[in-house]
């Protein structure tokens with residue numbers, strides 16, 4: 001059955017937000033995007049209106065809620081570059097913490113009492129054991145991860161004080177692109193592994209910097225858990241349904257449980273594109289753990305969520321057309 005509810009989507013012009021808007025629309029929701037276009041793209045907003053505004057602009061957020069009467073908010077808008085967060089933490093505390101507080105304030109003043117929140121596996125820091133379950137200690141090692149953890153804590157405190165409802169979603173490595181080719185990944189600067197590998201494959205002048213080749217892993221490069229962005233998008237619809245149905249407040253990992261090493265990704269990109277990658281081997285970056293892998297059981301149990309696009313073949317094949325120049 002089609003719900004036909006309006007949902008406010010902050011950051012809906014960005015990578016994961018735009019894919020989620022498509023999934024929301026397909027499920028019968030009307031996504032109203034509020035985005036300042038700092039890293040997003042107006043032409044990625046295709047499934048509902050775009051309000052060009054900042055989450056820290058109180059009157060604009062209040063007007064968006066009053067005019068569109070959303071049933072809930074999915075909050076993607078954030079600054080999300082780990083390296084930049086170390087150099088310029090003030091940007092991260094301003095946007096990810098002050099922005100979140102302003103958004104929540106305006107939601108509550110206008111009777112909007114639930115949120116689906118983009119958190120991150122960066123809140124776990126360096127894991128003590130694998131796979132990482134939701135009860136693993138959260139000890140972020142950079143300002144970005146700390147601002148996401150603070151966001152989680154704010155939501156929990158608001159839930160306790162004001163009966164605010166939430167689903168906290170901790171993503172692992174988002175990757176791939178819409179299988180129908182309508183939207184893709186367009187970060188600038190790009191810092192994510194698969195786009196960087198595809199960019200290096202499409203440009204012989206460009207190097208791929210491979211950080212760390214002597215990790216204690218089978219091929220010496222680090223291992224990550226990759227989840228296709230269309231799977232992530234569908235999980236947001238399930239989390240939204242859960243919140244709107246009055247389900248308990250939850251914090252769940254969104255990974256695939258499928259792990260690949262950096263070298264495996266590079267080999268696969270070469271295979272699919274038929275092009276070589278110019279690799280520049282660098283030493284490992286401090287704070288990059290050898291392996292990250294999500295325990296995906298809770299998302300399965302609570303949200304009935306299973307990935308269906310997160311095999312490496314589909315990830316690379318859907319992402320590749322956006323970098324084939």
Ligand SMILES: NC(=O)c1ccc[n+]([C@@H]2O[C@H](COP(=O)([O-])OP(=O)(O)OC[C@H]3O[C@@H](n4cnc5c(N)ncnc54)[C@H](O)[C@@H]3O)[C@@H](O)[C@H]2O)c1
Pocket residue numbers: 010011012013014015016017034035036037038039040041053054055056075076077078079080095099118119120121170171172173174175187
């Ligand atoms: N990409 C990943 O692998 C990953 C992993 C874990 C968590 N996340 C989180 O998921 C969310 C989305 O990530 P993404 O990769 O799609 O990033 P993105 O940069 O593509 O999207 C973020 C969007 O938010 C908008 N935005 C930023 N600050 C804003 C503000 N103050 N007001 C209004 N709009 C604002 C940007 O213009 C952009 O459209 C972020 O919260 C990020 O921290 C991403």
